Amino acid sequence: xxxxxxxxxxxxxxxxxxxxxxxxxxxxxxxxxxxxxxxxxxxxxxxxxxxxxxxxxxxxxxxxxxxxxxxxxxxxxxxxxxxxxxxxxxxxxxxxxxxxxxxxxxxxxxxxxxxxxxxxxxxxxxxxxxxxxxxxxxxxxxxxxxxxxxxxxxxxxxxxxxxxxxxxxxxxxxxxxxxxxxxxxxxxxxxxxxxxxxxxxxxxxxxxxxxxxxxxxxxxxxxxxxxxxxxxxxxxxxxxxxxxxxxxxxxxxxxxxxxxxxxxxxxxxxxxxxxxxxxxxxxxxxxxxxxxxxxxxxxxxxxxxxxxxxxxxxxxxxxxxxxxxxxxxxxxxxxxxxxxxxxxxxxxxxxxxxxxxxxxxxxxxxxxxxxxxxxxxxxxxxxxxxxxxxxxxxxxxxxxxxxxxxxxxxxxxxxxxxxxxxxxxxxxxxxxxxxxxxxxxxxxxxxxxxxxxx
Amino acid sequence: xxxxxxxxxxxxxxxxxxxxxxxxxxxxxxxxxxxxxxxxxxxxxxxxxxxxxxxxxxxxxxxxxxxxxxxxxxxxxxxxxxxxxxxxxxxxxxxxxxxxxxxxxxxxxxxxxxxxxxxxxxxxxxxxxxxxxxxxxxxxxxxxxxxxxxxxxxxxxxxxxxxxxxxxxxxxxxxxxxxxxxxxxxxxxxxxxxxxxxxxxxxxxxxxxxxxxxxxxxxxxxxxxxxxxxxxxxxxxxxxxxxxxxxxxxxxxxxxxxxxxxxxxxxxxxxxxxxxxxxxxxxxxxxxxxxxxxxxxxxxxxxxxxxxxxxxxxxxxxxxxxxxxxxxxxxxxxxxxxxxxxxxxxxxxxxxxxxxxxxxxxxxxxxxxxxxxxxxxxxxxxxxxxxxxxxxxxxxxxxxxxxxxxxxxxxxxxxxxxxxxxxxxxxxxxxxxxxxxxxxxxxxxxxxxxxx
Numbered sequence: 027x028x029x030x031x032x033x034x035x036x037x038x039x040x041x042x043x044x045x046x047x048x049x050x051x052x053x054x055x056x057x058x059x060x061x062x063x064x065x066x067x068x069x070x071x072x073x074x075x076x077x078x079x080x081x082x083x084x085x086x087x088x089x090x091x092x093x094x095x096x097x098x099x100x101x102x103x104x105x106x107x108x109x110x111x112x113x114x115x116x117x118x119x120x121x122x123x124x125x126x127x128x129x130x131x132x133x134x135x136x137x138x139x140x141x142x143x144x145x146x147x148x149x150x151x152x153x154x155x156x157x158x159x160x161x162x163x164x165x166x167x168x169x170x171x172x173x174x175x176x177x178x179x180x181x182x183x184x185x186x187x188x189x190x191x192x193x194x195x196x197x198x199x200x201x202x203x204x205x206x207x208x209x210x211x212x213x214x215x216x217x218x219x220x221x222x223x224x225x226x227x228x229x230x231x232x233x234x235x236x237x238x239x240x241x242x243x244x245x246x247x248x249x250x251x252x253x254x255x256x257x258x259x260x261x262x263x264x265x266x267x268x269x270x271x272x273x274x275x276x277x278x279x280x281x282x283x284x285x286x287x288x289x290x291x292x293x294x295x296x297x298x299x300x301x302x303x304x305x306x307x308x309x310x311x312x313x314x315x316x317x318x319x320x321x322x323x324x325x326x327x328x329x330x331x332x333x334x335x336x337x338x339x340x341x342x343x344x345x346x347x348x349x350x351x352x353x354x355x356x357x358x359x360x361x362x363x364x365x366x367x368x369x370x371x372x373x374x375x376x377x378x379x380x381x382x383x384x385x386x387x388x389x390x391x392x393x394x395x396x397x398x399x400x401x402x403x404x405x406x407x408x409x410x411x412x413x414x415x416x417x418x419x420x421x422x423x424x425x426x427x428x429x430x431x432x433x434x435x436x437x438x439x440x441x442x443x444x445x446x447x448x449x450x451x452x453x454x455x456x457x458x459x460x461x462x463x464x465x466x467x468x469x470x471x472x473x474x475x476x477x478x479x480x
Numbered sequence: 481x482x483x484x485x486x487x488x489x490x491x492x493x494x495x496x497x498x499x500x501x502x503x504x505x506x507x508x509x510x511x512x513x514x515x516x517x518x519x520x521x522x523x524x525x526x527x528x529x530x531x532x533x534x535x536x537x538x539x540x541x542x543x544x545x546x547x548x549x550x551x552x553x554x555x556x557x558x559x560x561x562x563x564x565x566x567x568x569x570x571x572x573x574x575x576x577x578x579x580x581x582x583x584x585x586x587x588x589x590x591x592x593x594x595x596x597x598x599x600x601x602x603x604x605x606x607x608x609x610x611x612x613x614x615x616x617x618x619x620x621x622x623x624x625x626x627x628x629x630x631x632x633x634x635x636x637x638x639x640x641x642x643x644x645x646x647x648x649x650x651x652x653x654x655x656x657x658x659x660x661x662x663x664x665x666x667x668x669x670x671x672x673x674x675x676x677x678x679x680x681x682x683x684x685x686x687x688x689x690x691x692x693x694x695x696x697x698x699x700x701x702x703x704x705x706x707x708x709x710x711x712x713x714x715x716x717x718x719x720x721x722x723x724x725x726x727x728x729x730x731x732x733x734x735x736x737x738x739x740x741x742x743x744x745x746x747x748x749x750x751x752x753x754x755x756x757x758x759x760x761x762x763x764x765x766x767x768x769x770x771x772x773x774x775x776x777x778x779x780x781x782x783x784x785x786x787x788x789x790x791x792x793x794x795x796x797x798x799x800x801x802x803x804x805x806x807x808x809x810x811x812x813x814x815x816x817x818x819x820x821x822x823x824x825x826x827x828x829x830x831x832x833x834x835x836x837x838x839x840x841x842x843x844x845x846x847x848x849x850x851x852x853x854x855x856x857x858x859x860x861x862x863x864x865x866x867x868x869x870x871x872x873x874x875x876x877x878x879x880x881x882x883x884x885x886x887x888x889x890x891x892x893x894x895x896x897x898x899x900x901x902x903x904x905x906x907x908x909x910x911x912x913x914x915x916x917x918x919x920x921x922x923x924x925x926x927x928x929x930x931x932x
Binding site for chain 2: 359363426428451452454455
């Protein structure tokens, strides 16, 4: 039979795209080689959040004294944490599966490869079967980059060097953990293992952690973590790994440190090499499937969404990209906009941001104004975050007086940031936002406070 | 006693005028002779002065409003005076059937501003207050209010951008919806951009969309440069159009063997110093031949007037000259009485004067026949436009090479093209062709013509 759409990859972009397409009447097949839900559900967003939540509860209990709650003999049972994580993942994966079934999406297990094009459509093959689809959605996601560092291959074999996949399955908390790369994944793992009792060192090549986040917030986050005992080596580069020894260079000097485990979190690369995209001539740029703002590749009927297109590499971006692709398959006008994609670091404190940072606004030549207010303006924040030093920074485009960026550090930021994304998408001006009513007392009121300082 | 200030009738044909500026506002005290407001018509602007002392009790129209003549514009009276009787009567449009309402709206949208003004006066006091002043018809306003639509989100298509009911209906049906920032930017623009839908959330028009459209518009503008017409261009434009519009001109073409002309010119060129002759050009030679040939074909050396033909006994040759400022046609008077050398000298002087911009205007008229030469630019045939009231103009073309049979063989020869445009009202085809044939013959045997 000929499918209207074959989706290759069952992660956020793949499963959501398949559900949307099928419910709009497209006969849809989803091909997944491992486990539905992709990296996000199985070895990314969701498992890390269950771990971090356990760490948060543990820390609250341990440091409850300042809130007048005293508890002794607090134990973080890592095995129980993992068990709960696995349960959560299973629940969500089976949820995705039943959603796909309910939407009448056919599911094929196996690694989908594109063989070519026939009159009826594109031929996609797994080990067992061959399928034909009039359209294809490439949603094969991404893989952690493993840099070529001398000694790294041996260390991988010895199970010393791990990626996000293996570290989530560690049955024991390592005594020492070196994290190579202080981006979002590195920081979240640093956060958990630090709470769980590891001695953690983060080695970062850049002069700041957190990737593209606001520099001021990056500093606050790092300070918080240094206070918790995490060791940061900025402007430092790992040059060699020898078993449990990590060698790194900083300021032209060579250092070494011992590590029971080493986490590599320097970035991710799209999964396209084994897909045989060349059989139908899909253009690849910087190792990613090249798409336009409608999710189309250069080949008619072939779309790509999620990490595989290399744009944003976030699950929530993938959701929206998949929807844009499906809408365009159905002939509905829809375009992908990347200027209001929120991003969150689920550390404690949480960091959330959306839109332009001062750095990006400056490089784009936007005439911007910025305000930064202390989270302590929020009563709720003060009530719940003893000694908290969070901030909320708001950037406006001076020409229109509209919001172009919001950056927050402080707990609950992750749940607030969508509101800021909405303001940016809707191009609301400061004066418009001033008319909004925020619930009191909530941390979200900090946004309202910020407006009145602009 | 309050006085009503009406929109004056400033010209016989003025139906309405636009209030371009208010110098007073409601509540201001005015003295007789002080300027109340300025109005603009299609042709001019006037200040309207107060004709009595008093306080401005009510203003019915805003700046930018177009107001029908003799309509009440404002009321001047004593402070606190009751002016209820002077206020415009409320018009009960609610009862009008829907179809007629639509018709009204359409009228407003197309031409009939007066309709609009009538309804506007009714709505004046309740005009929506906002930071951006909104022009909206009362019906549109009522519908917007009923539907919970903020009229600030709507671009009006009525006169001067006024929002009309149809805009609200369109808006409800399909948008476009602007984001707040895009809307305020759009409203600041003097010229409204035509936008059907945006790329923002839910198809909203964003500032990025506006910037894109703006840059497209700018790109289009960059493709040309606006140059105001010089006087000479305006005159040329008018003359050319009138010529084509008012005559029955057509063009016939021929060519002649230029061997002799070319060799004659060569000869002069080679003997210039010894012969003390001017630098005689091919064009001079053609002018000479034309001036002589025309004497035998006087019907072409003529002016066509409304009901008569003026046939001239002397040939006043117009010579088309290409200058930086445009085409100029100075006249070689009585060319038929001049030698070739004289013609050459006169033409050279005229051309220089034209190019320097120092030509005596008297020398730009009086021609009885014109010669225009595009041959040096490689033109092989063209249709010169008559210079009325002259009845003919000769176009001189470039030399091409042709063959002709001679003694059972073929011979290449340089053929120069001639294009004669004539006014068929004055001359028929055959006489015109006969002139052209003789001209060609004279040029082919130029030395014989010189001997005559």
